[in-house]
Amino acid sequence: MGTALVLLFLLALGAVPGALLPQRSLNESKVQQYLNQHPVIGPWFDRLQLFDVFSSFWFTAIYALLFISLVGCLTPRIVEHSRSLRATPVPAPRNLSRLPRHAAVTVSGTPAEAAARIGGQLRGWRRVTRTTDDVVEISAEKGYLREFGNIVFHFSLLGLLAAVAIGKLFGYEGNVIVLANGGPGFCSASPAAFDSFRAGNNVDGTSLYPMCIRVNDFEANYLPTGQATSFSSNIDYQAGNDLDTGTWRSYRLEVNHPLRVGGDRVYLQGHGYAPTFTVTFPNGEQRTQTVQFLPNDLQSLLSSGALRIDPPAGLYTADQRRKNQIAIAGLFAPTQQMDGKLLSSSFPAMRDPAVAVDIYRGDTGLDSGRPQSLFSLDNRLVEQKRLNKVKRVNLIVGQQVDLGDGTMVRFDGATEFVNLQVSHDPAQVWVLVFAMTMMGGLLVSLVVRRRRVWARVSDSGSAPGTVNVELGGLARTDNSGWGEELDKLAQRVAEADRA
């Protein structure tokens, strides 16, 4: 018990940095920010795995030891409990009046009759009657379920841990942004279909549950204060046999109402805006692009992002092309609010959209081979003058700006996008099952009380036809209220006689 106690303290203590320090599993960029802000202590924390507490070697060691101690402690108790289940209640002590609880009544009848009546009052107790000469003794015991519940509780913890571990090994989670315009949507054929993908060690990405989803619309309702009151999105999906027959089924996806299909779940996790820009090149050809912007402020949905637009083929020679790509980067406000020339957003719904963008010409770096953020331009290209700012403008829907060489950039409005998450966890139902058996066992072990009662029935000697009944009781756990319990039993024994 002492060992378990120390390990429980260590477990609680070990989890504390998991709540106080940023964790990689929750927010990688915050960990990086912390490391940048704390150049001395940060790397040491990192070496101690304080940013990955729940997968750290020491946290794992604590709970592994705790479970070893649990098995070591509980296995002998199972053996002892199963032995006690077969054992008969122990004989009555010689002097019942020495027990913590004691009562004596006189009832009519022979000792055997009285003993039978007492036995009737102890229904549900495990009891044994021993007769010697003219004395009948009853030993009764109850509350065996307490230990059973306790054992179930502790072994459910073991099951819970195993189920969590299996889920982590074989589960995966993928996030993907889909434009809510009834467009092609996405199919979960491989991890590459997702924008971000977190998978267990036993997932190689080759056997994801196949499903296709397209998003027809997205609707959000807001209070005048800007607080959201509902998000919903009508989607079409196909999974399983529908993929072969090309059948689409529709579903109204809402927060708190995920789509459950084939053991997987699809969640509506977020939303935002994807502004559309059209670039008209000097030869009159147009290129239109819609790209999702990152919502920087979740209250007003002021978003930032970038577009990279290639000139039409044949307009420039190969080297000229890389000097005439157009890049647009800046802010999008669904409901514009101008502070001078500074754009911000006053409301999350699209009432009066506007953008404040920098327009660049040059090399967007898309064919340089270096990965770039979707939401911002590669600043190195700007520093190296390979990408040059041509204009800084604020545009409302339909407005366009001339870049000076006949190239026009027009802001066409914005489309809503949704952030979907596909989750797969084959063991989560077992986590629930073990959580329930755990709580069931806990309740039983806290509610059931262990009691022992002995009754000794003997001839009274004084009045013929009556017998003395001596009762003695022992509360083996939690003795509050036990005094009244035994007194009531004595009372019932006396009343049963009269009835």
Added chain:
Amino acid sequence: MNTDIDIGLARYSDWAFTGSVVILVLAMLLLAVELASSRSRRADARELVGAAAVGTTGGVDLADNRPGVVIEEAAAPFSERVGKAGLNLVYLGILLLGACIVLRGLSTHRAPWGNMYEFINLTGFCGLVAAAVVLRRPQYRALWVFVLVPVLVLLTISGKWLYTHAAPVMPALQSYWLPIHVSVVSLGSGVFLVAGVASILFLLKMSRFGEPDAQGALARVVAKLPDAQILDRIAYRTTIFAFPVFGFGVIFGAIWAEEAWGRYWGWDPKETVSFIAWVIYAAYLHARSTAGWRDKKAAWVNIVGFAAMVFNLFFINLVTVGLHSYAGVN
């Protein structure tokens, strides 16, 4: 969902809240008066008995039991009447706080525990109701002051700094799990509060202030408290009630998280500290059956557990950023 707010009912709810706090403060003052004064009265009585006993060689105790002598029931002393009035005010305050919660629910057409203001009010209410059940015997009245102090601190914080206008909740909270998960956690937290108070008082009783010959104001107050054993039993029984309740609250939260956030457990700061608190309370139960830990150390563990609950409520919701940061305070 219905996003209409009945402003009138919301206003009545706010009045009920203010009324409840005022009444509870008054009740606490009255109970404190009793706690501070009645001890000295009892001491006087004992001295008188002692003086008489010297004179009549121990006949005083029997005097009251002589057959045929009708002893008029002495009018309850002033301090006791003050205490009883205080207790009645406590019940009135609980009713008003309950009215505040119910009216919030009626005005917003949802479970009235969707932000921190409402959650703290519900937790305070649960704590008070739990105390009303556990401390229903008259001899426990002295304990009420110590329950009212933390509850009033919580209510003051919620009313003064965390007040949120009646409004619909954000989409993530629009689930039938809101009434289930939050109320169960709230009940567990409220009962843990009573357990924590009982453990603190138990430690006071076991400290040098609880010794029979201790001097000073604190020692006089401590002497008024029930036996250490009774305090310990209150702490234990409330904890074994709240432990599974809070456990269910966390599990319901996990089931809801699976529905709302895409996973049942993600070590979000709130989840982490709930886990910590639950483990500490598990340690308390283990300490209760470990030799050498039974009394004082177990009580300390219980207090640390409650500290973790308070930390979880304020620090995690207000300082760290996690999925539970929907407190309605920006």
